[in-house]
Amino acid sequence: MSYGIGLAIEVAVAVLLALTIIYCVALNSRLKSLKADEGAMKATIAELVAATATAERAVAGLRATMKDCETGLDERLRAAQLMAADLELQTKSADVVLGKLTRIVTAARGAPDLSPDRPLDPRAMAAAAQTLSERARMRLNGLAA
DSSP states (O other): OHHHHHHHHHHHHHHHHHHHHHHHHHHHHHHHHHHHHHHHHHHHHHHHHHHHHHHHHHHHHHHHHHHHHHHHHHHHHHHHHHHHHHHHHHHHHHHHHHHHHHHHHHHHHTOOOOOTTSOOOHHHHHHHHHHHHHHHHHHHHTSOO
């Protein structure tokens, strides 16, 4: 009997050893696929890092461009404000000159002087301007002194 028990133990060990070998083969194939996936994962991570670095450089470039544009726009805005103020001064000066010309023309025609408080008649202003331009033309042509 001792021979039968020894044989049974040997068979049980052989079966367990065979099961262990089969399990190790299965485990080995799983480890290989896991390592292959690890390589793909590393490649994906490397691509992601490269894409992130490119995006960071692009964002930095956009920020620099935005600052340049902002500086340029600020300068243009200041220049436009100065020009608007200058145009306003010139418009006021032109209004003063127009008022003086109107008074000169109305005085030359013998019409009563218009006070600056009263609004000017556009027809009278147009007629005065027409008369003034005719006199200037005549002076240029040498017809009048």
